[in-house]
Amino acid sequence: MTDLTTTPTPGGKRHSYGSLLDESPRTKKRNAAETRFRVYGVIAISIGLIFLAALLFAIVRNGIPAFTQTYIVMDVELTAAKLDKKGNRDIEDIKKVSTFGYNPLIGTALETLVAENGVETEINKGKELRDMLSSGAAAQVRFAVIDNPDLIGTTQEFTLLAGSRVDGYMKGRVDRESLARDPNLSPAHLDIVDALAADGTIKRIFNWDFITGTDASESRPEQAGMGVAILGSFFMMLVVLLLSLPIGVAASIYLEEFAPQNMFTDFIEVNISNLAAVPSIVFGILGLAVFIQFAHLPQSAPIVGGLTLTLMTLPTIVISTRASLKSVPPSIRSAALGVGASKMQSVFHHVLPLAMPGILTGTIIGLAQALGETAPLLLIGMVGYIATNYPDGVASGFLDPNSAMPAQIFEWAKRADPAYYERAWGGIIILLVFLLTMNLIAILLRRRFERRW
Amino acid sequence: MSLTKLTTSALAIAALTATTAVARDNVQVAGSSTVLPYASIVAEAFGENFDFPTPVVESGGSSAGLKRFCEGVGENTIDIANSSRPIRESDIELCTENGVNDIIEVRIGYDGIVFASQIDGPEFTAFEASDIFNALGAKVLVDGAIVDNPHTQWADFNSDLPAADILAFVPGTKHGTREVFEDKVLLQGCEDTGAMQAMMDSGMDEDAAEDACIEVRGNGITVDIDGDYTETLARVDSNPNGIGVFGLAFYENNTNKLKVATIGGVEPKTETIASGTYPVSRPLFFFIKKAHIGVIPGLKEFAEFFVSDEIAGPDGPLSDYGLVSDPELEATQTKVSDEEAM
Incomplete structure (x- = not known):
């Protein structure tokens, strides 16, 4: 045996490749394969980043204009003879003058404004x-x-x-050429706009109404806002949170900690995993059948949307809760039981607090997913509805018809006026801000409270 | 009112409010997506001018709207159904079945559809429905036989028409206008030319023949326009031989670029469309559930406001958006204020 280990022949086979520092053809091949794989990886990531950058660029470029709006500052003479014919300032009489009665006053005010600014124009009628x-x-x-x-x-x-x-002209969306074919405004109007914009009478300012306002009819894209839809989404998320968090957490604790392992619990587990992969439109039609057609809940109401989205979010929450319960080491449970805690005490005093960050993260991710979901809302009437009323209170917030952010964006993108197209992009920015905030909270919670063993 | 009556009614009201979730104080409207923009314009103006809350307007299509309308009487059913077609016997049966007996039909105006071409283009000034069918139908009747459309020029089948290549820009299938174009022009032309009869003689049943009649040839000779009329105009503008299908209001705003063709010798005008002599138009309606008037606050006021001269008249915002104002609007206004059911 000794001669084998101590006397390797210098010209023997093992040394035929020379020094370790010289790469053999096989090593070269392996190294090349590794380099190639790294390059593929970098290419894949770059393609992903390019798409992301293109998407963000398109969203920001198309959506940012929706956050400013053009206004005209003007003096309007509120003629008493027109607005309060009886002259006794009775509020009921004043209310009787409709918006059509105010139109001539505004027309006259515009005539004055144009004349004062010395704008030469062939349009001189207020109408x-x-x-x-x-x-x-x-x-x-x-x-x-x-x-x-x-x-x-x-x-x-x-x-x-x-x-x-x-507004489109101030934002560069409309030009004289396109107006030549447009019955709503003539190029001659733009000459007036140019003159008035030069001295600041027409100005673009930040558009709070876009974030807080109500939806408008098709003839007034300039007035439309997301406010009501944001409230609709808020009430929906409240329903989802209040239902899916307790139900989901209770179900997972029972399944994970208390339930016996048998065919039945296995069957439930398989079903929960399958439910998480069911397309959301299926939950939509289920919601339509169960909540609207069977239970007669009001159509288009956030409570129905919330219930439908709860069905969709539950499996996500159950799965993430069970995962975080599983990640608590068994030694914690054993230690608790060892000092005399009951099974329930060990779960609620020790396991659950340690699993909480994971549960909360899962819940927030589930909510964020539900917030952006549109397909189920199509079927329960939250699309194709014009959200012009703020809810009066909490009850009406849940029960009155409303829209939701993604449904509102879809609705705007469908409308004919290009100004609505711009608002749809703007709406996407608002939705993304909400989603990013929720994801950020999830990350912070995880960072702050997560325990590692 | 006696004390017992008062108590009973108070109890009845209490029971009613208990069964329904919350008392509804806003008008609910659903139905045709063609009427939706008009209804939403009126709802918005209504909210601005009255103390009632803005009515809730939903789309979903005429048939779906009428179905919801006929679900019954009560706060959880809609008050008004918008429709781009008259109410059908089957709708009324469903309504009666569910206790919706008194329905007020309100015609808000007309949707008129015209054929127009470039102002300097060939003389397309008079069409019959049969001409349009012969030019655009997928299968036409030639010498007694149904064949794939062989015509390349208008003069091929009617020597009165110019010898220009056939090219038409028609509304895409997602447009409500397409249905009117199919029913009132292609189908009519199919029947007029005898193609429909020939198809049925060759063994097709009536539905199959109708489907074959309304098929257009495609192939670059008919182009579906899915955008709005501005796009159709741009296409007609760049093709001297092109014929475009437009809404009347759009044509009237672009008379410097377009010339319109008569159909069956009738010129499309507000009057001819309203009287029905110009064939390619359709009335737009909404239907009010009479049982809800006085129960749902603002319902009657909304209906009256909708048909008022300021809104639905020739200078109103609806007309600005493209509705052909009804010349008999006054009769409709009386009908609404008298709550005259069908």
């Missing part, structure tokens, strides 16, 4: 000049007067919404 303003402008003035009837008889400065074509 035609009014095309520059949103048709909601009259309501703006009317609400101001109803809030404060003392304004009647005075001249007040108003910041009125400009029409969507004027």
